[in-house]
Amino acid sequence: MPELVAKRDVMALNEWLAGASTLDVADELARLSPSDRAITFRLLPKDRALEAFELLDPIHQQELLEGLRDSSVRQLFEDMDPDDRARLVDEMPAKVAKQLLAGLSPRERTLTSRLLGYPENSAGRVMSPEVVNLKANQTAGDALERLRRIGASAETIYALPVTDDARRLVGVLGLRDLVLADPATKVGDLMDTDVYKARVDQDQEEIARLMQEADLLALPIVDTEDRLVGIVTVDDAMQILEEEQTEDVARAGGAEPLEHPYLSVSVLGLARTRVVWLLVLIVAATLTVNVLHVFEATLDQVVALTLFIPLVIGSGGNAGSQSATTVTRALAVGELRTSDVALVVLREARVGVLLGAMLAALAFLPTMLFIDARMAAVVSLTLLAVCTLATLVGSLLPLLARRLGFDPAVMSAPFISTLVDATGLVVYFLIAKAVLGI
Amino acid sequence: MPELVAKRDVMALNEWLAGASTLDVADELARLSPSDRAITFRLLPKDRALEAFELLDPIHQQELLEGLRDSSVRQLFEDMDPDDRARLVDEMPAKVAKQLLAGLSPRERTLTSRLLGYPENSAGRVMSPEVVNLKANQTAGDALERLRRIGASAETIYALPVTDDARRLVGVLGLRDLVLADPATKVGDLMDTDVYKARVDQDQEEIARLMQEADLLALPIVDTEDRLVGIVTVDDAMQILEEEQTEDVARAGGAEPLEHPYLSVSVLGLARTRVVWLLVLIVAATLTVNVLHVFEATLDQVVALTLFIPLVIGSGGNAGSQSATTVTRALAVGELRTSDVALVVLREARVGVLLGAMLAALAFLPTMLFIDARMAAVVSLTLLAVCTLATLVGSLLPLLARRLGFDPAVMSAPFISTLVDATGLVVYFLIAKAVLGI
Numbered sequence: 001m002p003e004l005v006a007k008r009d010v011m012a013l014n015e016w017l018a019g020a021s022t023l024d025v026a027d028e029l030a031r032l033s034p035s036d037r038a039i040t041f042r043l044l045p046k047d048r049a050l051e052a053f054e055l056l057d058p059i060h061q062q063e064l065l066e067g068l069r070d071s072s073v074r075q076l077f078e079d080m081d082p083d084d085r086a087r088l089v090d091e092m093p094a095k096v097a098k099q100l101l102a103g104l105s106p107r108e109r110t111l112t113s114r115l116l117g118y119p120e121n122s123a124g125r126v127m128s129p130e131v132v133n134l135k136a137n138q139t140a141g142d143a144l145e146r147l148r149r150i151g152a153s154a155e156t157i158y159a160l161p162v163t164d165d166a167r168r169l170v171g172v173l174g175l176r177d178l179v180l181a182d183p184a185t186k187v188g189d190l191m192d193t194d195v196y197k198a199r200v201d202q203d204q205e206e207i208a209r210l211m212q213e214a215d216l217l218a219l220p221i222v223d224t225e226d227r228l229v230g231i232v233t234v235d236d237a238m239q240i241l242e243e244e245q246t247e248d249v250a251r252a253g254g255a256e257p258l259e260h261p262y263l264s265v266s267v268l269g270l271a272r273t274r275v276v277w278l279l280v281l282i283v284a285a286t287l288t289v290n291v292l293h294v295f296e297a298t299l300d301q302v303v304a305l306t307l308f309i310p311l312v313i314g315s316g317g318n319a320g321s322q323s324a325t326t327v328t329r330a331l332a333v334g335e336l337r338t339s340d341v342a343l344v345v346l347r348e349a350r351v352g353v354l355l356g357a358m359l360a361a362l363a364f365l366p367t368m369l370f371i372d373a374r375m376a377a378v379v380s381l382t383l384l385a386v387c388t389l390a391t392l393v394g395s396l397l398p399l400l401a402r403r404l405g406f407d408p409a410v411m412s413a414p415f416i417s418t419l420v421d422a423t424g425l426v427v428y429f430l431i432a433k434a435v436l437g438i
Numbered sequence: 439m440p441e442l443v444a445k446r447d448v449m450a451l452n453e454w455l456a457g458a459s460t461l462d463v464a465d466e467l468a469r470l471s472p473s474d475r476a477i478t479f480r481l482l483p484k485d486r487a488l489e490a491f492e493l494l495d496p497i498h499q500q501e502l503l504e505g506l507r508d509s510s511v512r513q514l515f516e517d518m519d520p521d522d523r524a525r526l527v528d529e530m531p532a533k534v535a536k537q538l539l540a541g542l543s544p545r546e547r548t549l550t551s552r553l554l555g556y557p558e559n560s561a562g563r564v565m566s567p568e569v570v571n572l573k574a575n576q577t578a579g580d581a582l583e584r585l586r587r588i589g590a591s592a593e594t595i596y597a598l599p600v601t602d603d604a605r606r607l608v609g610v611l612g613l614r615d616l617v618l619a620d621p622a623t624k625v626g627d628l629m630d631t632d633v634y635k636a637r638v639d640q641d642q643e644e645i646a647r648l649m650q651e652a653d654l655l656a657l658p659i660v661d662t663e664d665r666l667v668g669i670v671t672v673d674d675a676m677q678i679l680e681e682e683q684t685e686d687v688a689r690a691g692g693a694e695p696l697e698h699p700y701l702s703v704s705v706l707g708l709a710r711t712r713v714v715w716l717l718v719l720i721v722a723a724t725l726t727v728n729v730l731h732v733f734e735a736t737l738d739q740v741v742a743l744t745l746f747i748p749l750v751i752g753s754g755g756n757a758g759s760q761s762a763t764t765v766t767r768a769l770a771v772g773e774l775r776t777s778d779v780a781l782v783v784l785r786e787a788r789v790g791v792l793l794g795a796m797l798a799a800l801a802f803l804p805t806m807l808f809i810d811a812r813m814a815a816v817v818s819l820t821l822l823a824v825c826t827l828a829t830l831v832g833s834l835l836p837l838l839a840r841r842l843g844f845d846p847a848v849m850s851a852p853f854i855s856t857l858v859d860a861t862g863l864v865v866y867f868l869i870a871k872a873v874l875g876i
Contacts, residue, residue, distance in 0.1 A: 021632065055653075148617065176596070237676075238679075252690060253763025282821075296741065306744050310727075311726055314719070322712045326691065335699045413850075414756040
């Protein structure tokens with residue numbers, strides 16, 4: 001398909017667009033250059049264009065708008081859902097955003113400005129303010145009638161919040177239960193009063209995880225006085241979880257998260273996400289230089305000790321990464337709480353000893369044959385000690401980070417490795433001195 | 439709350455249960471010991487018990503069933519959704535499963551056995567076979583009437599597949615559009631014919647990602663002849679994505695995924711998920727011993743070279759992890775395809791040079807002051823070379839793994855580090871020989 005665009009083969013391109021699903025169209029659009037993207041986008045019929053536009057990443061939406069005529073831009077912007085529009089505005093230069101917002105119809109402008117007033121990463125930013133609420137004393141039939149009249153503008157009608165006269169949330173009724181009910185039944189008798197809800201200033205990840213764990217299609221959002229202000233839908237929750245996941249993964253690899261899709265980030269931008277941690281880690285690594293400097297005399301006496309330096313500290317780093325990754329994930333999905341420290345430490349210590357003993361056993365014979373029995377004893381004992389130590393450190397640091405309010409994922413594999421490198425060396429030389437009697 | 443259970447304070451426990459949300463109850467149940475869990479579970483009223491049971495992990499469901507009376511077990515098992523039941527059966531000893539399946543009503547037994555007939559990780563295993571399908575020539579009013587009659591047993595009615603007389607899928611109608619439509623309109627005129635669907639033998643992760651990207655609440659599942667056999671709902675998709683994510687994260691940390699929640703895995707089980715990779719990596723690390731052995735004479739001549747071994751190979755490992763993590767994630771979320779190799783390599787090579795140059799610049803002056811200018815040149819040049827090399831290797835290996843059909847996440851930080859350690863050492867000594875003229 002990119003070849004068709006490159007060749008400007010409009011006929012073949014039109015044919016391809018007609019046959020492809022909107023998702024495929026959006027996927028291909030995301031991979032085109034901004035100018036090719038605009039050309040291709042203009043070939044789409046109006047309703048499919050909006051659908052494809054909504055599936056694009058905000059950065060691509062923003063690039064696309066720059067390549068379209070003013071009237072198309074205004075129309076697209078007007079037709080978007082308020083929460084998607086707010087996300088796009090975040091991406092734009094302030095001046096462009098202001099101009100576009102000014103061109104909106106008063107209704108849409110008010111809805112969007114309200115969302116933009118909430119702090120970043122709060123529920124308020126992703127919720128849809130267009131929510132249909134029911135009253136407890138309505139009948140199911142009346143409620144359905146009301147839905148037919150005003151439901152079309154709401155982002156979801158699958159979960160219908162029920163409110164009192166002060167717009168306070170008293171229950172939630174699923175559209176399914178409403179449809180299946182006898183039309184004469186009162187909404188108050190049908191609704192679920194054991195209601196999941198979230199505050200408008202709550203963190204997005206928290207509410208997305210709640211929706212996932214409780215299997216919710218939509219979550220009502222209330223203000224500080226428990227009044228209904230909006231609703232978050234499950235597709236937004238999935239997107240939030242994917243973004244959080246991408247952040248966690250990046251941090252676990254020792255880099256800051258990318259703000260845009262990989263191919264939309266420049267080489268300089270990629271380097272920027274990695275350089276800080278890389279510099280921090282190399283500064284931390286100077287500790288190993290110092291440790292080796294201190295034990296230089298020992299190394300001079302037994303040059304063979306040098307041979308096992310990378311192996312010994314590498315194994316420590318690996319055991320530490322494994323443990324850190326496991327505990328970080330268990331924290332992220334809620335299987336562990338910070339109060340479980342003692343439990344986790346006890347388990348991981350035993351795992352560390354077990355793994356260390358296996359590595360020690362594996363290393364003993366080859367080292368004995370390669371060097372001698374005393375060196376083999378040094379390497380094996382060090383592996384046992386370093387592996388246990390690294391597993392402990394790797395499990396403790398994420399718990400500590402969480403308790404201090406950081407993202408546990410910053411306790412990444414590279415970070416743990418660097419940290420246990422210097423300690424591992426000290427352990428190695430102390431054991432060597434003791435066993436070899438230097 | 440665990441204290442209340444420990445004290446067997448039934449009154450306080452009942453009070454806590456009445457006030458907590460079902461999700462909180464399930465969370466706490468998951469953290470109790472199997473016997474405490476059974477005791478607490480029996481205090482729940484019947485409908486809440488089923489809800490809480492459905493929120494539990496299959497391993498906890500299975501443990502719980504062991505602690506309950508036969509009649510309660512049969513009832514719970516009968517009331518579960520067929521797809522959840524199939525997941526639970528996977529967890530059970532074959533004998534227990536057979537017995538329980540035999541106790542089911544014929545209808546539920548047929549539904550479950552059909553699901554169990556599909557291969558593991560296929561769409562068939564997670565879909566709900568109880569799906570309400572409409573006909574194109576029905577009116578919206580008739581369709582709603584049909585829903586009222588038979589909709590209660592279906593897992594979802596939010597997306598309604600429309601089929602022809604041979605049960606072949608011809609469209610999908612959202613409940614929302616059905617409710618909002620004029621009752622006299624034909625289903626055929628309301629339905630969406632640009633339909634997303636999946637084959638019953640397709641991989642679960644694929645379909646979950648499709649649902650996420652296309653923002654679907656439910657996805658119709660068809661057999662090889664395009665006949666409707668079931669439907670997958672968004673809550674199952676979210677769960678699949680979370681499980682896949684947990685697998686990827688574990689592999690990225692150099693361990694095999696845990697099969698159960700962290701606290702339900704024994705110390706031996708934890709060690710088992712980590713030992714294989716740890717052993718593979720230590721065997722790979724013997725390469726570094728050999729490299730150092732080869733260059734032992736060089737080390738003897740310039741002992742100062744030893745000082746920088748951990749720093750130089752550590753920096754390479756870190757740069758490689760960063761790059762591998764970034765590319766692996768971009769592949770997982772579909773931002774990159776394996777055909778993008780050339781593009782990625784070009785970008786990452788430039789990022790590597792950039793980062794290497796910065797590390798080199800940072801390291802030069804301190805090394806000059808600490809040792810001398812020639813040693814500083816060796817360290818800086820090595821950092822530049824190793825960083826570039828590691829970034830390249832780190833970006834290439836995940837792409838290669840994917841092309842060969844492996845999970846790119848096995849190209850983990852520990853794996854990349856171990857791999858570039860030996861190469862990094864060779865580069866280091868070659869540069870040292872050239873610069874120092876040994």
